[in-house]
Amino acid sequence: MAAQMDKRIERLSKPEKSDFRLTIPSQTRYLNLVTGLAKRASLVAGMDDATAAKVSIAVDEAVTNIILHAYGGEEDHTVELDLRFTGKALEIHMWHTGLGIRGDQIVLPDPKEYVKHPRKGGLGLLLMSRFMDEVRFGEEHGRSECCMIKTIA
Amino acid sequence: MADLSIQVRDAGAASVVQPSGFINAHTVRQFESALESLVQEGRYTILLNCRELSYISSAGLGAIMGLIETVRENQGDILLCNLQDNVFAIFDTLGFTQLYRVYPCEEDALASLAEKA
Numbered sequence: 001m002a003a004q005m006d007k008r009i010e011r012l013s014k015p016e017k018s019d020f021r022l023t024i025p026s027q028t029r030y031l032n033l034v035t036g037l038a039k040r041a042s043l044v045a046g047m048d049d050a051t052a053a054k055v056s057i058a059v060d061e062a063v064t065n066i067i068l069h070a071y072g073g074e075e076d077h078t079v080e081l082d083l084r085f086t087g088k089a090l091e092i093h094m095w096h097t098g099l100g101i102r103g104d105q106i107v108l109p110d111p112k113e114y115v116k117h118p119r120k121g122g123l124g125l126l127l128m129s130r131f132m133d134e135v136r137f138g139e140e141h142g143r144s145e146c147c148m149i150k151t152i153a
Numbered sequence: 154m155a156d157l158s159i160q161v162r163d164a165g166a167a168s169v170v171q172p173s174g175f176i177n178a179h180t181v182r183q184f185e186s187a188l189e190s191l192v193q194e195g196r197y198t199i200l201l202n203c204r205e206l207s208y209i210s211s212a213g214l215g216a217i218m219g220l221i222e223t224v225r226e227n228q229g230d231i232l233l234c235n236l237q238d239n240v241f242a243i244f245d246t247l248g249f250t251q252l253y254r255v256y257p258c259e260e261d262a263l264a265s266l267a268e269k270a
Contacts (some may be wrong), residue, residue: 057208
């Protein structure tokens with residue numbers, strides 16, 4: 001168990017050769033940098049332009065949620081992005097120390113109902129879930145994580 | 154290049170809003186202000202020409218959604234044209250293409266408004 005934990009901690013602190021890690025301040029001005037990186041990483045992983053654009057939007061939404069909701073807009077924190085190329089998929093892990101959410105707390109809006117009763121907000125998670133193959137939330141070593149996976153077709 | 158610049162011009166009864174760059178949580182306030190200013194001036198028919206819009210996140214969609222009821226209550230509307238593929242994908246994925254009239258180009262959108270008038 002301890003050995004397993006050590007291995008996990010080592011994995012968190014030391015990226016694999018195929019990993020790419022970026023830490024940004026919790027400020028929306030860096031969103032374009034992050035989405036640009038996500039798009040390039042998707043293309044490098046072998047996705048087409050349209051899919052890469054969708055991945056970058058999903059990352060924009062996820063990082064925006066962290067900055068505005070997990071950190072409540074406070075700009076003196078950090079968001080860590082860890083991009084992992086597995087050969088079959090691109091995994092994007094986003095870590096933060098703000099308010100975490102559990103997967104079972106998430107209720108995605110129904111687009112049909114949304115169109116009937118328009119309102120502001122609530123669409124970011126829906127875009128993330130529609131544009132990525134897997135979205136999950138977790139917590140480890142006192143940090144919260146949002147992980148999104150896109151399989152390479 | 155700025156993250157977002159917005160050109161607003163009149164085209165008959167409609168106001169054309171042409172954002173250039175991207176609309177996300179960082180730039181949305183600027184976009185929202187441009188739309189709100191038009192509504193405050195009583196310009197309720199707004200055509201969003203998205204030719205130079207590289208992407209829009211849910212923050213930008215929220216800004217549009219926030220005004221749709223007001224403009225329609227005042228016999229106006231928000232129309233869209235020149236959507237790039239990735240921008241169209243966002244609107245379409247969320248079902249917004251059922252909620253807004255989408256045209257391939259500005260001329261078609263304005264012609265449709267002229268027919269209606």
